[in-house]
Amino acid sequence: MPRRGRLKLATWNINSVRLRLDRVLAFLAEERPDILCLQETKAPDEAFPRDAFRDAGWKHVALRGMKSYNGVAVLSRLPLAIVPDTPDWVGKGDCRHLAVELPGAGLVVENFYVPAGGDIADPDANPKFAHKLAFVAEATNHFAARSGARRTVLVGDLNIAPLENDVWSHRQLLDVVSHTPVETEGLLGWQRAGKFTDAVRHFVPETEKLYTWWSYRNRDWRASDRGRRLDHIWVSGDLAGGLKSARVLKDARDGALASDHVPVLVELAV
DNA sequence: ATGCCAGCATGTTGCTGA
Numbered sequence: 001m002p003r004r005g006r007l008k009l010a011t012w013n014i015n016s017v018r019l020r021l022d023r024v025l026a027f028l029a030e031e032r033p034d035i036l037c038l039q040e041t042k043a044p045d046e047a048f049p050r051d052a053f054r055d056a057g058w059k060h061v062a063l064r065g066m067k068s069y070n071g072v073a074v075l076s077r078l079p080l081a082i083v084p085d086t087p088d089w090v091g092k093g094d095c096r097h098l099a100v101e102l103p104g105a106g107l108v109v110e111n112f113y114v115p116a117g118g119d120i121a122d123p124d125a126n127p128k129f130a131h132k133l134a135f136v137a138e139a140t141n142h143f144a145a146r147s148g149a150r151r152t153v154l155v156g157d158l159n160i161a162p163l164e165n166d167v168w169s170h171r172q173l174l175d176v177v178s179h180t181p182v183e184t185e186g187l188l189g190w191q192r193a194g195k196f197t198d199a200v201r202h203f204v205p206e207t208e209k210l211y212t213w214w215s216y217r218n219r220d221w222r223a224s225d226r227g228r229r230l231d232h233i234w235v236s237g238d239l240a241g242g243l244k245s246a247r248v249l250k251d252a253r254d255g256a257l258a259s260d261h262v263p264v265l266v267e268l269a270v
Numbered sequence: 271a272t273g274c275c276a277g278c279a280t281g282t283t284g285c286t287g288a
Contacts (some may be wrong), residue, residue, distance in 0.1 A: 015276075176271080226273095
């Protein structure tokens with residue numbers, strides 16, 4: 001069990017939990033986070049490999065999965081309870097959000113998989129982009145109404161790289177979905193509305209390039225290094241003072257069976 | 271900017287990812 005009052009929490013878009021089960025188990029054995037939030041599990045709940053995680057020590061699992069697409073999960077060494085009655089974002093009935101309470105740590109963990117938004121950065125021409133903007137707007141309103149009410153860690157693949165050095169070329173990506181001004185302003189507005197601190201930029205200066213995702217389409221992801229910081233960990237106001245460290249596990253992008261996203265980790269006093 | 275890859279189901283092609 002963790003030292004009392006210290007929590008290690010990770011988020012990782014795994015792009016199929018079944019295909020990459022061995023990599024997740026290796027990560028858990030190496031880092032031993034108290035909590036791991038997964039996105040793009042791509043598994044219905046009945047097909048999720050609960051037993052393997054339970055046997056490894058992550059006995060408490062919350063799931064919201066569906067066939068083929070999306071899917072979020074929280075694996076925990078600490079007891080948890082799913083927060084009931086969370087919104088059905090944009091009325092889609094998809095599986096992009098899961099909130100859990102951790103009574104032992106006295107906080108709520110919000111795990112999000114924000115829509116990617118398609119190729120065309122125009123909500124009138126592209127319904128997927130309209131969906132993404134609506135999702136961010138609903139989330140902004142949701143957390144504005146709750147800011148400060150509960151100690152909250154919000155994580156996930158938010159599919160937006162908000163800062164100039166969250167992408168390999170700010171200028172060249174201004175028209176590319178994930179870094180357009182309407183998205184970056186929207187994401188920062190959501191962050192402000194919930195009075196969240198970006199836990200990773202708390203440690204890494206905004207002048208420094210930092211990515212969590214590299215496309216599969218580059219032959220040599222490390223050499224081209226055309227990444228984006230799409231995966232985030234935010235903490236609500238009163239938790240920011242307890243932040244101890246943050247890391248992006250870039251090396252997890254290596255290997256033939258890698259996800260295109262890498263894990264992001266924080267440690268904090270709670 | 272393109273890349274032309276990767277996972278999964280609808281399945282030897284199409285949808286989605288970002």
